[in-house]
Every structure is written in C-alpha cells, then in structure tokens.
Amino acid sequence: MPKTIHVSVAWPYANGDLHVGHLAGAYLPADIFARYHRMKGNRVLMVSGSDSHGTPISVEADRRGVTARSIFEHYHERFLLTQQKIGISYDLFTHTDTENHHQVSQDIFTVLLERGYLYKETQKLLYSELEKRFLPDRYVEGECYICHYPDARGDQCDNCGNLLEATQLINPRSKNHPEERLSIRETEHYFLDLSKFSGQLLEYLDKHEPHWRANVVSFSRNFIAEGLRGRPITRDIDWGIKVPLEGWDSKRLYVWFEAVIGYISASIEWAKNSGQPDAWKDWWYNPEAEIYNFIGKDNIPFHTVIWPAELLGIDGIYNPDSTTPLSLPYDVPANEFMNIEGKQFSKSRNWAIWLPDILDRYQADAVRYYIAAMFPETKDSDYAWDGFFSRVNAELLAAWGNLVNRMLSFAYKRFAGHVPTYDELTFEDKQIIAKVEAGFEEVGSLIEAVKLKEALSTAMGLVRDANGYLDTRKPWMTIKEDAADAARSVYTILNVITNLNTLLAPFLPHSAQTVHEYLGFDGQVFGDLNIVEYAESTRSHKGLVYDGTKAIGTWEKRTLTPGQALREPKALYIKLEPEIIEQERGYLGAPREEGEIEV
RNA sequence: GGUGAUGUAGCUCAGUUGGUUAGAGCGACGCACUCAUAAUGCGUAGGUCCUCAGUUCAAGUCUGAGCAUCACCA
Numbered sequence: 190m191p192k193t194i195h196v197s198v199a200w201p202y203a204n205g206d207l208h209v210g211h212l213a214g215a216y217l218p219a220d221i222f223a224r225y226h227r228m229k230g231n232r233v234l235m236v237s238g239s240d241s242h243g244t245p246i247s248v249e250a251d252r253r254g255v256t257a258r259s260i261f262e263h264y265h266e267r268f269l270l271t272q273q274k275i276g277i278s279y280d281l282f283t284h285t286d287t288e289n290h291h292q293v294s295q296d297i298f299t300v301l302l303e304r305g306y307l308y309k310e311t312q313k314l315l316y317s318e319l320e321k322r323f324l325p326d327r328y329v330e331g332e333c334y335i336c337h338y339p340d341a342r343g344d345q346c347d348n349c350g351n352l353l354e355a356t357q358l359i360n361p362r363s364k365n366h367p368e369e370r371l372s373i374r375e376t377e378h379y380f381l382d383l384s385k386f387s388g389q390l391l392e393y394l395d396k397h398e399p400h401w402r403a404n405v406v407s408f409s410r411n412f413i414a415e416g417l418r419g420r421p422i423t424r425d426i427d428w429g430i431k432v433p434l435e436g437w438d439s440k441r442l443y444v445w446f447e448a449v450i451g452y453i454s455a456s457i458e459w460a461k462n463s464g465q466p467d468a469w470k471d472w473w474y475n476p477e478a479e480i481y482n483f484i485g486k487d488n489i490p491f492h493t494v495i496w497p498a499e500l501l502g503i504d505g506i507y508n509p510d511s512t513t514p515l516s517l518p519y520d521v522p523a524n525e526f527m528n529i530e531g532k533q534f535s536k537s538r539n540w541a542i543w544l545p546d547i548l549d550r551y552q553a554d555a556v557r558y559y560i561a562a563m564f565p566e567t568k569d570s571d572y573a574w575d576g577f578f579s580r581v582n583a584e585l586l587a588a589w590g591n592l593v594n595r596m597l598s599f600a601y602k603r604f605a606g607h608v609p610t611y612d613e614l615t616f617e618d619k620q621i622i623a624k625v626e627a628g629f630e631e632v633g634s635l636i637e638a639v640k641l642k643e644a645l646s647t648a649m650g651l652v653r654d655a656n657g658y659l660d661t662r663k664p665w666m667t668i669k670e671d672a673a674d675a676a677r678s679v680y681t682i683l684n685v686i687t688n689l690n691t692l693l694a695p696f697l698p699h700s701a702q703t704v705h706e707y708l709g710f711d712g713q714v715f716g717d718l719n720i721v722e723y724a725e726s727t728r729s730h731k732g733l734v735y736d737g738t739k740a741i742g743t744w745e746k747r748t749l750t751p752g753q754a755l756r757e758p759k760a761l762y763i764k765l766e767p768e769i770i771e772q773e774r775g776y777l778g779a780p781r782e783e784g785e786i787e788v
Numbered sequence: 789g790g791u792g793a794u795g796u797a798g799c800u801c802a803g804u805u806g807g808u809u810a811g812a813g814c815g816a817c818g819c820a821c822u823c824a825u826a827a828u829g830c831g832u833a834g835g836u837c838c839u840c841a842g843u844u845c846a847a848g849u850c851u852g853a854g855c856a857u858c859a860c861c862a
Contacts, residue, residue, distance in 0.1 A: 407792055408860070415791085415861070486859070525793090526859080533858085562813095563801095568794055569858060576800065579814060587827055595824030603823085643802085646813075653813090653829095660829040665822070679823095760825050 193471060193478040196223045196235035197452040197518070199488055200285070203239040203264035204249040206783065207271050209542045209572055210534050213527035213560050214485035218641055220277045221561065222481065224695040224715065225636045227278075227737060228744040234472050235735070236455035239265040239284040242429040243444035244325050251365065257428040261286065269733045270786040271544045273718050275553045276698050281459040282733035285430075285451055288725040289461070293454035294447040295433040297503050298379075298422070306502040307379045308419065313356055315343075316374040317363050322439075323376055323425035324363060331358030379432070380419035381446070386498040387417050393497055393517060404567070405489055405523050412490035420495070422446040449496045452482075457507075462723055462734075474511050479519040481639070485526065492521045522639040525565035529572050530777060540778055542572060545786045551581075552763060554697040558585045561696050564642045574773045578765050589652050589693070590700075590761035596659070596682045597707050597758035603668055608683055608709070609676035610751040618681040621658040625651050625688045626746040632692050633744060648692045655685050683708065684749045694742055700761050701742070707758040708749070714742035 198219045201211055216237075223235040240246075241261035250257040265284050272282060283290070301307050314323045329343030334357050343355035355361065361371045390413065398406050422443045423432050429441030456469040472478045482492045497517045504515045528534065534541055547556055559577045562584070563570045600609065614622075628651050635644035659682060668675035687708055694701035694714055701714050716737035722729055 404793070404859095411791060411860075490860090528858090568801095571800080573800085576814090580800090582825095583814060583827095586825070591824055591827045593824095595827075597824095599823045646802090649813085656828055657830090659823085660821075663821080663823090665824095668823090762825080764825055764827095 192226070192229075192231040193475055194223075194226045194231050194233045195452075195456070195472040195478060195480040195516070196226075196233060197480060197482045198235065198237035198279070199482075199484040200238055200240040200448050200451050201268065202243055202245045203241055203261040203268065203284070204243075204245045205264065205536055206267055207544045208534065209529070209544065209547075209556075209560060210485070210527050212275070212544065212556075213563070213565060213570070213572075214524045215483040216272070216277045217275075217557060217560055218522065218524065218564060218639070219481075219483035221641055221695045222483070222636060222639065223278055224698060225633070225744065227715075227740065228691075228694065228742050229633070230743065232471070233280070234456060234459065234469075235279050236281050236283075236452065236459060237279055238282050238290075238451055238455055238732075239268055240444065240448045240451075241265065241284050241286040242441070242447070244426075247325075247426070247428055248328075258286075266731070267545065267786055269720050269731060270788060271548065272733055273720060274548050274786070274788060275544065275556065276718060277733075278698075278715065278718060278735040279733050280735050281455050281462065283451075283455050283458055283723075284730060285448060285454075287454075287458065287730055288727065289458045290447075290451060290454040291430050293457060294430050294442055294450045297450055297499065297506065298442060298446075299433055300503045300506055301381065301499070302379070304502060306382050306385060307422070308382055309377055310380055310419070310421075311375050311377050312421070313373050314376050314425065315355055315361055315371040317366070317369060317371055319366050319369050320363065322427070323374070324371065325424070325426065326355045328364045329355045329358065329361055329371065330364055330367070331355075331361035334359055376425055378421045378423045378440070381422050381495075381498070381502075382419050383417035383495065383498055384419070386501050387413070389501050390417075390494060390498060394493070397519070400520060401493075402522060402567075404486060404525070405493060405521050408486070408489040408523075409493040412494050417494075420445075445491065445495075446499075449491060449499065452480075452496075458723075458732075462721075462732075470508060470511075473516050474508050474513050475516065476513050478516050480516050482518045482521045482523075484521065484523050486523045489521065489523050492518060492523075520639065522566075525567070525569045527560070527563065527565050527570050527572050530574070530774065531571055538778055539781050542773075542777075543781070545784065546776070546781075549784065549787070550769075551765075552699070554699045555581045555585060555762060555765075557696060558645075561641060561645050566640070566642050574770045577773075578767065578770050581762070582765050584649060586762040586764055588649065588656065589689075592652060592656055592659075593686055593690075593704055593707070594758060594760050596679065596686060597755065599664065600679050600683060601755050601757055604676070604679060606755050606757075608749050608751050608753040608755065609680045611677045611680045612673060614677055614681060615674075617658065617661060618677055621655065621685055622681060622688075624654060625685050625692075628688070628692050629744060629746060636695065645696055648689070648696075651692065652689055655682065655689060658682070658685070680749070680751060687747050687749055691742065691744065691747065703761060705742075707756050709753045709755045712741045713739045716740040 196219050199215045223233050226233045246260050247257050250260045316323050326343035332339050333341035356373055363369050423440045424443050426441050430447050432440050460466050460469040500515050500517055559580050632644045632648050662678035664675040664678045690701055690704040698715050705714050716739050719734050721734045722731050
C-alpha cells in the first residue's frame with residue numbers, strides 16, 4: 190500500500206543567494222527524502238517557494254535603492270536556477286507574491302477572524318513624520334537604555350548584546366534619516382490568540398513526540414512552557430499581502446503568518462497547475478497522509494506550535510463537508526546549523542559559501558555528498574574546505590567513483606563491452622550480492638526515519654565491502670588462467686554496482702543517471718526538473734517543477750542480465766586539487782560579486 | 789539572567805534501556821595488489837570518554853557542581 194507523503198520545505202527569503210546553510214538545513218534533506226519515497230512508489234508532494242515579503246527584503250531594497258519587488262524577483266530567478274542545477278526536486282517551487290497565495294492567505298485570515306481566533310490590540314510603535322510611516326525595528330537606531338551605547342539597533346545593542354525594545358531607546362532615530370526624531374504613536378493590530386489552542390496543541394505534541402527528534406521536542410515544550418501569548422499578524426508596512434478589511438489599507442499581513450501558509454497555498458497552486466484542482470486534498474484532508482516539515486532549528490516553534498495552531502483554527506477550509514480534519518505536520522525533522530570553517534554564517538561579513546559560486550566550480554553531486562555526510566542532524570556541524578577536499582577525493586571519488594570506474598572499464602575492455610555470462614556463482618559472490626541487497630531494507634528504513642547521515646554512511650560501508658570483495662576475488666588475476674571464474678566475479682561486481690547505485694541515487698541523482706547508462710540501461714532514474722511559467726489573471730510567475738513521468742528508478746534490488754551491452758565508461762568524479770582549500774578559504778569574508786548562473 | 793543542547797582518537801563523528809579489552813571514516817605509519825582518476829585491500833599506532841564530587845557490584849552512559857562552546861528566550 191503506497192504511502193502519501195507531503196514534503197514541506199522552509200521558504201527562503203528572496204533577499205540574497207542560497208548558501209550551504211540552506212542546503213544543509215532543509216533543502217537537501219527534503220530532496221533526498223522525497224526522491225527516496227518516489228522510488229519507493231509512494232505518492233509525494235514536495236513544495237516550497239521564495240518568501241517575497243518580509244523586512245529583510247525591504248532592507249536589502251533600501252540599501253540598493255531599488256524596489257522590494259525587483260529584489261525578490263531577481264533572487265527568485267536565481268533560486269530557480271540554483272536549485273535546478275543542484276537538483277532539488279520540488280513538485281512546485283513557487284513564491285508568495287502570486288494571486289493564489291494572496292488569496293489563500295486572506296481567506297485564512299478571514300476564517301480565523303470569523304471564528305474568533307483573532308483579536309485587536311493597540312500597540313505603541315515608533316513613527317516617522319518624514320516618511321509618514323511606522324518604522325520596523327530594523328529601521329530604528331538610538332542610544333541603548335542599558336549600556337548607553339549611542340548607536341544601538343532597534344532590536345539589539347551591538348555593544349552590550351542585549352535585545353532591546355525599540356520604543357524604549359533614548360533619542361530613537363530613523364536609519365534612513367538620522368536627523369529626524371521619531372515619536373511614539375499608537376497603532377491597532379490583529380493578534381492570533383494562541384492561548385485558545387493550548388489544549389489541542391499539548392494533545393498534538395503528546396501524540397507526535399515519540400517519533401520527533403529530541404531537539405524538536407525540547408524547543409517546542411519550552412516554547413509552550415513560556416506561555417502562549419497572542420502574536421501580532423498584521424504590520425504597518427506597505428510591502429506584503431493586504432489585510433482583507435475596510436480601512437486597513439496601510440497595513441499588511443505579518444510575514445511569519447503568511448509564509449507558512451505557503452505549504453497549503455503552493456499545494457493548491459500545484460493542483461491547479463496540474464489540471465486537478467482538488468488533488469491537494471489528498472494530502473491535506475487525508476488521515477493517512479504524512480506531512481514532513483524540513484526546516485532549520487530557528488524555525489521549530491513556528492512549525493510545531495504556531496503553524497499547527499493556524500491549521501487547527503482553519504479546519505475545514507475549502508472543504509466544508511469533510512469528515513476528516515486538516516492534516517497537521519507529522520514530523521518536523523529540523524536540522525541544527527552548519528557553520529563555516531568554525532564560524533557562524535554571516536551575510537553582512539560574507540562569511541558564507543554561496544551555492545551559485547560553488548556549483549560553478551564543483552560537481553553538484555560532490556557538493557551534495559559532502560553536505561549530506563555532514564548534515565547537522567543532532568548538533569551543529571562545520572563545513573570545512575579541507576573536509577570537502579578529503580571527503581570528495583577519498584570517499585566519493587576513491588571508494589565509490591573508483592569502484593565503478595575500475596570494474597566497468599575492466600568489463601568493457603575484457604568482456605567485449607558486455608555483462609559477462611557465467612555458469613554458477615561462488616559462495617563469496619552470493620554473499621556480497623545478498624549483503625548489498627539487504628541494504629535496501631537497512632538504508633531505506635534509515636531514510637524513512639530521517640536519519641540521512643547514517644543512511645549515507647551505511648551505503649558507503651557497503652561500497653567498501655564491495656571493494657573488499659574484489660580484493661579476495663581478484664578478477665584481474667583470474668582472467669589470466671580461469672576466465673570462467675573472472676566472469677563470475679565481474680558479473681557479481683556489476684550486479685553489486687547496479688544495486689549500490691540505486692542505494693546512493695537519492696543522495697547522488699546526477700551520477701546515478703550516469704552509472705545507470707554505463708551499465709547499459711536506458712531511460713531516466715529520475716524525472717526532469719523544469720522551470721515553467723504560469724499565468725494568473727493579472728501577472729505570471731515562474732516555478733521549478735519536477736516532472737516524474739519519465740522516471741523509472743525504483744527502490745528494489747535488480748538483477749543484471751548476462752550479455753547486456755555496456756556503454757563505454759568515463760571517470761565519474763573530478764578529482765580535487767589541494768590548492769582549492771586555500772583558494773576557497775580566501776573567498777570567505779572577502780567582498781563578493783554575484784556572477785551569472787550558467788545552466 | 790532563564791531554558792535547552794553539546795564537550796569521546798590529530799580531524800569529523802557513532803556509542804541504544806549503565807555491564808566483558810571504548811567504535812567508524814579520514815589522516816599517519818607498515819605490508820599486499822595493479823583492474824582503476826597512485827585509486828583499492830589488510831594490518832599497526834593513537835583516547836585519565838572536559839574537570840571535580842556522588843549513586844552503584846559496575847558510569848562515556850545516571851545525579852550534583854564547575855569550566856568551555858552553541859542556540860533559543862528575556
């Protein structure tokens with residue numbers, strides 16, 4: 190019985206390029222998980238998109254003196270190309286400035302309001318006469334009321350490190366117009382009344398805790414223990430989704446509130462785009478469906494508490510006659526952070542490894558391999574260039590790539606380009622075949638439990654076993670005096686390589702296709718990743734779309750047919766030069782220029 | 789300041805409910821091999837499991853205190 194799996198992936202702010210932190214935290218684990226489940230024959234829907242709203246985008250736009258829209262459109266385009274290149278197989282990667290997303294977000298606001306889950310409250314905020322607007326904390330500077338540092342930011346003091354309340358700053362001023370004295374004004378906002386859900390949320394946590402990661406459980410419990418206070422879901426800004434009420438034209442939905450809605454709105458958009466407008470309900474109104482939210486640890490309470498509260502509050506939306514409730518996240522396998530050469534990622538200091546840059550210099554599967562081997566699943570990990578160098582050369586290339594290359598070219602040369610025909614296999618031959626076949630169960634159950642790092646190292650252990658097997662059977666020796674025995678062992682190792690290739694395919698989809706072809710198979714292991722343009726009534730947008738119709742890869746053992754024609758193999762991976770370590774370290778912290786992304 | 793997490797071989801990390809000589813990969817060293825991008829295989833060396841105190845017949849594993857790192861919250 191196939192499972193129904195929703196893979197919800199955190200939405201990146203479209204205010205800068207994607208970096209390895211994005212990949213390590215959410216996108217790559219989600220992709221590996223989704224590819225595996227598709228191979229397994231399960232029904233997968235994986236969605237995400239660019240977060241086009243939010244202050245980070247406005248701040249970046251102001252810094253460059255352009256509109257917020259042009260910033261998000263620029264980076265959305267780059268997100269599509271980058272993720273296409275590294276192969277993140279979204280069924281739909283869209284963005285939050287679509288008519289569809291605006292509509293769904295406003296509908297959800299309206300439903301929550303009608304059901305009494307929202308309340309109005311007056312807040313005091315800093316107002317700029319000059320700009321005729323309330324200023325978000327990030328636009329405010331002033332004297333710290335704790336240490337009296339004169340240039341404290343609106344949300345935090347860089348001198349004493351304390352988090353600040355912007356309205357309490359001494360002589361608060363606008364970042365854009367430092368000469369102006371800001372005043373405090375009252376403004377009205379809607380709040381989501383989280384406390385109304387506390388009983389249901391505790392029940393929800395109790396039910397799911399047993400299969401959640403320890404860090405996710407403790408973050409969530411801690412968040413609830415601190416008390417479920419109402420959270421504002423509207424703001425005094427002009428870039429974002431309008432509040433669907435008369436007289437609220439100057440306000441917009443708060444980005445934290447509408448971005449998570451993207452999981453549903455993108456599912457709805459995907460269904461519309463595929464011509465089956467109700468298809469999204471197979472995931473969202475289906476008690477058997479499992480929803481997995483792949484996110485970074487900074488987002489945990491939003492996905493285990495606040496988002497479930499929103500979902501509980503809108504149960505039955507677009508499906509009033511439903512007898513089953515709207516689905517809540519089944520698991521939130523949050524990753525910790527991936528640091529870089531021992532230091533935390535920092536955009537402002539350019540202490541970052543940008544994906545467009547490294548995809549220009551290294552193979553996508555090399556990047557995927559290193560990051561997957563270093564996934565911060567239980568604690569922060571560290572991306573180090575000497576580590577990248579040695580893991581790619583000594584593990585990916587030397588153990589796996591070389592195994593493929595040595596035996597495929599041996600078979601190609603010594604067995605006239607065909608899979609050898611054999612009489613009977615020896616004990617050792619059957620033993621290694623059985624061991625690798627058992628990997629489907631072993632690696633598969635680790636992936637299902639989202640223990641991806643362990644899944645990868647288990648598969649790599651089998652690669653080492655295969656190399657060990659060769660050393661005992663030595664086909665390059667036996668071919669000289671006992672051709673029949675060489676045929677047995679070469680047949681065996683090709684069979685083993687076929688299955689190892691399947692086990693590694695979710696991690697290394699690009700080289701999986703290459704090996705598949707070298708072995709003489711036709712067709713595609715996975716489907717295609719296309720950039721598609723979608724028109725709505727007043728505007729159109731592009732999305733990244735996985736089309737699985739051509740995919741033939743399945744998660745099961747395969748037996749090679751003796752006599753099958755092989756294709757001439759070439760080396761799978763490019764060997765890295767030691768110089769890259771210092772070269773790459775040199776880019777860290779230095780000024781960077783965005784390059785074109787070549788496909 | 790509060791909460792949570794982490795601290796195990798040169799490096800990156802595993803170590804389930806406390807139980808025999810603490811594991812893996814990489815790196816180092818030695819040997820073997822030559823099909824392969826000098827790639828592989830076997831073997832060796834390398835650890836007061838952050839510190840101190842406690843519980844126990846027995847602690848990397850439990851408890852307390854401390855030190856260090858990180859995150860979240862204030």
